Amino acid sequence: MSWRRSLYHTLLWAVALLWFAPVAWIILSAFKTREDILATPPKLIFTPTLQNFVDLFNRNTSFTTQFLNSIVLSVTSVVIAVAVSFLAAYAFSRFKPRGTNFLMFLLLSVRMLPGPAVILPIFLMYAAFGWKDSHVALVLFYAMFSIPFSVWILKGFLDGVSIRYDETGRVNGGSWAHVIFRVVLPQVKPGLIAAFIFNLIFVWNEFLFNFVIGGVRTQNIPYALAVGTYSDGGLNWTFIAALTTIYLVPPVLAIYAFQKYLLVGMTFGTVRGEV
Amino acid sequence: MAALADTAALPPPRRRADSHRGLVFVLLAPVLAFFVVFNTIPLLWLLGLSFHSFSLTSGQPPEFVGFRNYVQLWMGRNNFWGDLQRTFTFVGVGVTIQTLLGVGLGLLFWGSRTMPGRRLALTLLFAPMVLTPVATGTFFRFIYDPNFGALNQILLGLGLPMVDFLGNPRTAFWAVLAVDCWMWTPFMILMTLAALGSVPRAELEAAEIDRLPFRKRFTLVILHHGKFILMLGILLRTIDSFKTLDLIIPMTKGGPGQQTRLVAVELNKQAFESFNMGFSSAYAVYLLLVSIAMTSIFIFVLNLRRRRG
Numbered sequence: 360m361s362w363r364r365s366l367y368h369t370l371l372w373a374v375a376l377l378w379f380a381p382v383a384w385i386i387l388s389a390f391k392t393r394e395d396i397l398a399t400p401p402k403l404i405f406t407p408t409l410q411n412f413v414d415l416f417n418r419n420t421s422f423t424t425q426f427l428n429s430i431v432l433s434v435t436s437v438v439i440a441v442a443v444s445f446l447a448a449y450a451f452s453r454f455k456p457r458g459t460n461f462l463m464f465l466l467l468s469v470r471m472l473p474g475p476a477v478i479l480p481i482f483l484m485y486a487a488f489g490w491k492d493s494h495v496a497l498v499l500f501y502a503m504f505s506i507p508f509s510v511w512i513l514k515g516f517l518d519g520v521s522i523r524y525d526e527t528g529r530v531n532g533g534s535w536a537h538v539i540f541r542v543v544l545p546q547v548k549p550g551l552i553a554a555f556i557f558n559l560i561f562v563w564n565e566f567l568f569n570f571v572i573g574g575v576r577t578q579n580i581p582y583a584l585a586v587g588t589y590s591d592g593g594l595n596w597t598f599i600a601a602l603t604t605i606y607l608v609p610p611v612l613a614i615y616a617f618q619k620y621l622l623v624g625m626t627f628g629t630v631r632g633e634v
Numbered sequence: 635m636a637a638l639a640d641t642a643a644l645p646p647p648r649r650r651a652d653s654h655r656g657l658v659f660v661l662l663a664p665v666l667a668f669f670v671v672f673n674t675i676p677l678l679w680l681l682g683l684s685f686h687s688f689s690l691t692s693g694q695p696p697e698f699v700g701f702r703n704y705v706q707l708w709m710g711r712n713n714f715w716g717d718l719q720r721t722f723t724f725v726g727v728g729v730t731i732q733t734l735l736g737v738g739l740g741l742l743f744w745g746s747r748t749m750p751g752r753r754l755a756l757t758l759l760f761a762p763m764v765l766t767p768v769a770t771g772t773f774f775r776f777i778y779d780p781n782f783g784a785l786n787q788i789l790l791g792l793g794l795p796m797v798d799f800l801g802n803p804r805t806a807f808w809a810v811l812a813v814d815c816w817m818w819t820p821f822m823i824l825m826t827l828a829a830l831g832s833v834p835r836a837e838l839e840a841a842e843i844d845r846l847p848f849r850k851r852f853t854l855v856i857l858h859h860g861k862f863i864l865m866l867g868i869l870l871r872t873i874d875s876f877k878t879l880d881l882i883i884p885m886t887k888g889g890p891g892q893q894t895r896l897v898a899v900e901l902n903k904q905a906f907e908s909f910n911m912g913f914s915s916a917y918a919v920y921l922l923l924v925s926i927a928m929t930s931i932f933i934f935v936l937n938l939r940r941r942r943g
Contacts, residue, residue: 368749374739378820379758382765384784385773400787443664450661454654464933466665469673471925473877473898475905476918480676480683483911503672506665535657564766566880571906585768585884596776603769610764615757625828626863 382607388600396596411601421578422602429579429606431494432569433562436501441554443502444509445547449539451510452517453525463514466507474567477504485572492574500568505558512557515627516550517543553624556617560610580606684915691909703916712900713892714917718924721896724811725875731815733868736822741852743823744830760824762817771884774813775800778885800886806893810885814878818871825867829860862936869932876925897921 376383388396390407415422451459469477481500490496520543528538544551566581573582584602614621684703688696707714746752762770777784780798789796799809833856841851857864879898882888888895888903901921905914 368746371743371746371749372751372755374742375755375759378816379761381773381777381816382758382761384777385765385769397782399782400791401782401784443668446661447665450658454658456658456662464929466669467929468922468926471873471876471929472918472922473901474879475898475902475914476680476921479905479911479914479918480680481672482906483679483683484676499668500672503668506668510665560764564764564768566766566768567902581766581768581880584766584772599769599772603766603773606769607761607765611757611761614760614764615753618753618756621824622828622831625825625867626832627866629832629863 385600386604386607388596389604391597391600393597396600411597412605415598415601415605422583425578425580425583426605428494428577429563429581432497432501432577432579433559436498436562437505437555437558439498439502440505440558441509441513441551444506444554445513445544445551446539447506448510448513448517449543452514453522463510466510469504469507478568478571481568482571491572492576494577497569497573497577500572501562501565504568505562508558509554512554512624512627513547513550515629516547517628519628520546547628549620549623550628552617552620556613556621557624560613563610680915680918683912684919686912686915688912689908689910696912699912703913704920706913707916707920711913712904714920716892717895717897717900720807720892721876721898724807724814724878724896725872728811728814728818728875729868729871732819732822732871733864735815735819736867737826737864739819740823740826740830743827760820763820765817767817767880768884770813770817771881775885778809801890803890803893806886806890810882810894813885814875814881817881818875821871822867825863826860829863829867830856832863833859865932865936869929869936872928872932873925876928 387403389411390409391402391405392408392410395402395405450456451463485491485496524542524546525538528542529535533542564581565579566585569577569579569582570585573579580602584599584606683696685698685700686696687699687702688694710716743756746755749755778786778799780786780796780801783799785799786796797805799805837855837859838851841855846854877898878896879902882894882896882899883902886894888899897917898921901914901917904910904917
């Protein structure tokens with residue numbers, strides 16, 4: 360039976376590689392010269408060059424700032440979002456206050472609206488208060504945008520943790536803080552990681568909100584990709600390919616490292632073990 | 635709504651909230667504060683503005699016009715109904731393809747626990763999801779290019795006629811939809827794997843011992859346990875697909891003609907290129923109503939299925 364097994368594994372690898380092919384094409388292009396990128400027929404074999412990456416640092420002086428902005432905006436906002444979402448999800452799961460269902464639905468409504476509709480009133484509000492082009496204002500908005508999904512995932516996971524733990528903790532004289540952070544929190548670690556990664560990848564790749572309510576100081580890389588593409592008259596393919604390739608590395612590492620948490624996370628707490 | 639997530643074996647007792655009012659308030663306060671400042675107030679602002687005529691470029695203060703924006707949209711200004719219909723086609727066809735492909739491939743990958751390099755293979759498979767959509771759109775413009783694009787070079791090699799995929803009104807919509815499917819089928823694979831993980835192993839073994847044919851095993855055992863997560867995946871995809879924007883802007887900007895103009899693309903243009911704030915607000919309110927209707931239907935179906943199952 361082992362040849363059937365090998366055949367099956369070869370088939371799976373073929374599917375994965377087929378799906379990855381366009382991404383591989385982008386990565387290959389990042390190591391090509393401008394002539395090689397535009398060559399017909401497309402070149403699979405070529406002399407790789409690092410010139411595109413060198414150019415990225417030399418020509419585009421705002422590159423490092425934008426990269427830092429991407430990191431700071433996504434990490435800070437998602438940390439805030441997951442922290443406050445955990446507290447809210449705990450309250451929803453344990454105490455079921457009146458209107459829980461309605462509030463959970465209302466939270467989701469943030470994610471239902473198309474981007475321009477969400478950002479339109481925020482844009483007017485930020486313009487009126489002079490909050491545009493501010494890291495704090497952008498972080499707070501991204502945090503709000505990451506809250507609904509986090510609350511949903513975490514409530515699912517918290518519902519799966521028996522309330523006996525809380526009761527035992529309280530009966531033995533533990534404070535609420537002790538019960539929430541020391542007893543319950545460690546048990547929903549997969550949910551916390553899943554909520555963190557999913558939202559992190561979203562904010563990392565977010566373009567429209569950054570474009571509309573951000574400014575020179577808060578530009579992230581997707582902004583640079585959308586705007587910088589048209590430099591040099593025509594489309595600057597070497598720039599796009601090199602920047603995309605660098606920018607793809609962190610999220611790909613994240614999904615490699617935290618793969619099992621993503622899978623468990625998407626069960627919304629209905630599975631305890633490994634998926 | 636929260637009832638969806640109540641899949642735990644031991645649901646907590648009800649209405650403990652009254653005896654812990656202070657604690658509940660402290661726990662909910664941060665999220666509620668975020669919600670009021672960044673959602674409720676802006677939404678009320680949006681609602682108010684939708685009854686005004688207000689252009690940022692004119693420098694005039696907002697002028698109250700009652701329901702004029704709503705009536706104009708209802709009468710089909712800027713081809714609202716056409717764009718909405720096109721968006722529904724995009725969502726309907728796209729999510730169907732992604733679900734079928736995703737479930738199929740998910741089942742294929744199910745037995746791969748012992749596969750060498752499984753983690754790496756799945757990472758490669760999931761990579762399209764984490765690629766920046768703006769970059770994906772730009773790069774597929776390159777791949778679809780009629781002169782030097784890789785796809786047309788392949789067609790040329792096969793002796794087929796070359797096609798200007800994004801420039802031809804008959805192919806543009808489907809070319810964009812194909813990229814959306816490529817990007818998001820991995821998400822449905824992920825949801826399928828998660829759904830399969832929620833099936834108790836004992837029941838699968840029982841089904842195997844009973845020699846149930848695969849079709850029956852799928853409907854009776856897998857769907858029975860996994861449908862909640864699968865439906866959730868379809869719901870999330872439907873919501874996100876309805877909002878598709880960053881993929882289309884670099885690829886076609888809604889063209890050629892209006893062939894790839896989805897509602898989010900048109901709203902973006904009205905709000906942030908033409909700065910018709912009043913009109914855009916009414917547009918956004920209509921879209922909110924459509925999204926709420928879609929989500930409610932899904933949740934209704936989900937709860938119904940749960941009650942029966």
